[in-house]
Amino acid sequence: MASKKPSRQQVYTLVVEVGRKAGDGLPDEATGAALMCYASGVDESEAVRETVGILKQADLAPLDVTGYGTEEERRAQGHEIDEEEQALMARALEENSVIVAQITPFFDEG
Numbered sequence: 001m002a003s004k005k006p007s008r009q010q011v012y013t014l015v016v017e018v019g020r021k022a023g024d025g026l027p028d029e030a031t032g033a034a035l036m037c038y039a040s041g042v043d044e045s046e047a048v049r050e051t052v053g054i055l056k057q058a059d060l061a062p063l064d065v066t067g068y069g070t071e072e073e074r075r076a077q078g079h080e081i082d083e084e085e086q087a088l089m090a091r092a093l094e095e096n097s098v099i100v101a102q103i104t105p106f107f108d109e110g
Contacts, residue, residue, distance in 0.1 A: 009040045009096060011089045012047040013068040021061040030105035032063070038085075038092040038099045044069070051098045 014037045020026065026033055035055070041047030044067045052062045068074055071081060071089055081089075085101070092099045 008042045009093060010042070010070045011038050011040050011092045012044050012070055013037075013074060013089075014039055014048060014051055015066045015068070016051060016055060016062050017064040018055065019061040019063050021059055023059040024061065025059070026103075027105050027107075029107055031108055033103050033105045035060075035100050035104075036102040038089050038101060040092050040096050040098075047098075054098050 016035045016037055017032060018024070018026075018035060019032045020030070037051050039047035039051045041050060048065050048067065052065065055062050068079075069077070071086070074081060088099050088101050091097075
């Protein structure tokens, strides 16, 4: 029996800005939100596509995605990654999924 090939999947850190959409679950006064996500993919483009698709299925309205790279790339840039964040990244890889780790609603200043 052949041994299982190692996974080419990696986990990417993404920040997705979303606008408003009926049923999105954001606070009534919010104008949108930023979502910190950990998404698995063979490359960052796939991770972005999967994340945007899942957020649309969840009745959110993705407007913009900023990629921060893999854990290794982030560490090389000097990012500090705590144990909780590492655990979420490991879970995203293990489950081949998208994890929304944090939602920060935006509100009008005026």
